[in-house]
Amino acid sequence: MKKKKNIFFGTLEEMSDTIVEACEYFAKHVSELKDVTVFAKDMKEMESRCDRYVHTILTELNKTFITPIEREDIMALTTSLDDVLDGIEACASRFEMYHIQDPDEYITLFADILVRSAHQIKKAIYMLGEKKLLAIREPAIAINELENQADDLLRVGVKTLFAREKDPIELIKRKEIYERLEQTSDYCEDVADRLESIVMRNS
Numbered sequence: 001m002k003k004k005k006n007i008f009f010g011t012l013e014e015m016s017d018t019i020v021e022a023c024e025y026f027a028k029h030v031s032e033l034k035d036v037t038v039f040a041k042d043m044k045e046m047e048s049r050c051d052r053y054v055h056t057i058l059t060e061l062n063k064t065f066i067t068p069i070e071r072e073d074i075m076a077l078t079t080s081l082d083d084v085l086d087g088i089e090a091c092a093s094r095f096e097m098y099h100i101q102d103p104d105e106y107i108t109l110f111a112d113i114l115v116r117s118a119h120q121i122k123k124a125i126y127m128l129g130e131k132k133l134l135a136i137r138e139p140a141i142a143i144n145e146l147e148n149q150a151d152d153l154l155r156v157g158v159k160t161l162f163a164r165e166k167d168p169i170e171l172i173k174r175k176e177i178y179e180r181l182e183q184t185s186d187y188c189e190d191v192a193d194r195l196e197s198i199v200m201r202n203s
Contacts, residue, residue: 009129043092087184106157150185
């Protein structure tokens, strides 16, 4: 008989699944935007689903005496995962608010970095559930490297934007989207940092 998965690890895994789904959806649709309203609405639904997972974890923490790892670690990791979803959803909402129909190559490159980061997050969260703590270091390092790529991309993207965009309003809109995408990559790195501290405390 298959052992029932711990509610905390199971819900964290569902959060990581949703992050992958959201980042892949964002990357796919941002390269060929057809209806920004539907795009923003679908991303909001995924963000709301993640909020429900946060509520599940909070409820379980309030009624569970013994947790599989420190409750502070569960809470910090849950918050970090939720931040990633909030970040990508906030980016998607800007496309609707600012009436952006034609994403550029930098937005597409940011989206690719976030997809790869999301897959590393999922890999690490599933390792946590399987108690493969030392193995978590590999995806955590990969996430840190991807965040460095996002930093570099922001610098190049903003520099190019100022050199090429003549419309100041368009420049402001795009610069904010670049910065929000880079910030979402920072949130992915926060997840990696939380996981690293869990590994250190439990190895």
